[in-house]
Amino acid sequence: MSGYAMESATPAEIGIQALPPSDQWSTAPVVPAPVCRFENFLGAERAGILLSYAISREADFNAGTVLDPLSGQVSHKGRSSLVLPVTSSVFSAHLADCLPLVQEVLGHRAALTQTLTVLTSHGEGGHYGIHTDASRVRDVGTALSAVYYLHREPRGFGGGQLRLYDTLLADGGARPAESYRTIEPEHDTIVFFPAGAFHEVVPSTCPSGHFADHRFTLTTWISGAGPAAAGPDDTFRIWPWLAHAAERTRPLADVEHDHDGASPIALPAADPATRLTLPAPRRTS
Numbered sequence: 199m200s201g202y203a204m205e206s207a208t209p210a211e212i213g214i215q216a217l218p219p220s221d222q223w224s225t226a227p228v229v230p231a232p233v234c235r236f237e238n239f240l241g242a243e244r245a246g247i248l249l250s251y252a253i254s255r256e257a258d259f260n261a262g263t264v265l266d267p268l269s270g271q272v273s274h275k276g277r278s279s280l281v282l283p284v285t286s287s288v289f290s291a292h293l294a295d296c297l298p299l300v301q302e303v304l305g306h307r308a309a310l311t312q313t314l315t316v317l318t319s320h321g322e323g324g325h326y327g328i329h330t331d332a333s334r335v336r337d338v339g340t341a342l343s344a345v346y347y348l349h350r351e352p353r354g355f356g357g358g359q360l361r362l363y364d365t366l367l368a369d370g371g372a373r374p375a376e377s378y379r380t381i382e383p384e385h386d387t388i389v390f391f392p393a394g395a396f397h398e399v400v401p402s403t404c405p406s407g408h409f410a411d412h413r414f415t416l417t418t419w420i421s422g423a424g425p426a427a428a429g430p431d432d433t434f435r436i437w438p439w440l441a442h443a444a445e446r447t448r449p450l451a452d453v454e455h456d457h458d459g460a461s462p463i464a465l466p467a468a469d470p471a472t473r474l475t476l477p478a479p480r481r482t483s
């Protein structure tokens with residue numbers, strides 16, 4: 199007997215006793231922040247060398263800071279991680295080659311011109327409370343955050359997941375929703391998301407206490423100069439809303455160097471020979 203042979207029937211109307219009319223229904227959508235992730239981003243060999251480099255710089259890391267959105271004061275509140283500002287022309291070139299594809303996936307249109315990069319390390323009790331990356335970028339409505347993860351294998355730390363919160367659009371404003379996506383900080387993976395999206399690093403543990411067993415990142419903030427002109431096909435309109443949420447936490451319009459001492463450098467142009475593009479879907483017939 200075919201499972202598709204259904205008898206036609208008139209659907210039952212749910213009467214107004216069961217569902218009375220009312221104007222008390224929600225008009226506040228919960229919208230996920232767009233993300234784009236790559237596994238095996240640099241490849242095992244280079245990821246391993248970069249991890250060794252991070253470990254070798256143990257003595258040069260400093261306690262990471264946060265900027266208070268209201269007072270503009272720099273403190274350690276809500277954050278326990280170590281930071282070392284760095285630059286890498288090789289890493290920047292890879293980023294530049296990825297960005298056309300990342301921008302397509304994220305529905306991002308503005309031109310991106312500069313980056314700010316730090317190595318970070320989370321050990322026992324490491325964490326970074328809920329925040330946006332507004333204080334790291336020129337225009338939070340168009341900037342991207344990228345976090346590249348490194349760790350020893352087997353992994354010497356627990357916890358340390360990245361939580362990327364959904365955004366609740368309510369009362370003409372935007373704020374973090376209760377729901378979130380969890381990103382596992384897996385070795386040699388990178389995640390891109392809007393710098394204006396709320397996110398946090400949940401507490402990490404490091405039973406050995408050895409620096410080499412920490413959770414490491416190469417974290418980059420990629421800035422655009424300002425909003426892109428909306429095109430006729432501009433169907434992806436979450437970006438201005440994310441910026442709206444972040445503006446409330448934004449103490450700086452511009453940064454020469456950020457509160458962890460990182461200075462912006464120019465983003466190189468994508469190399470036409472090596473840049474990534476969205477592959478065409480394979481046909482099935």
Ligand SMILES: O=C(O)CCC(=O)C(=O)O
Nearest residue numbers: 326331345360399415417
């Ligand atoms: O380490 C992570 O997963 C995210 C770090 C972060 O949010 C930041 O450094 O601003």
Ligand SMILES: [Fe+2]
Nearest residue numbers: 329330331397
């Ligand atoms: Fe962040």
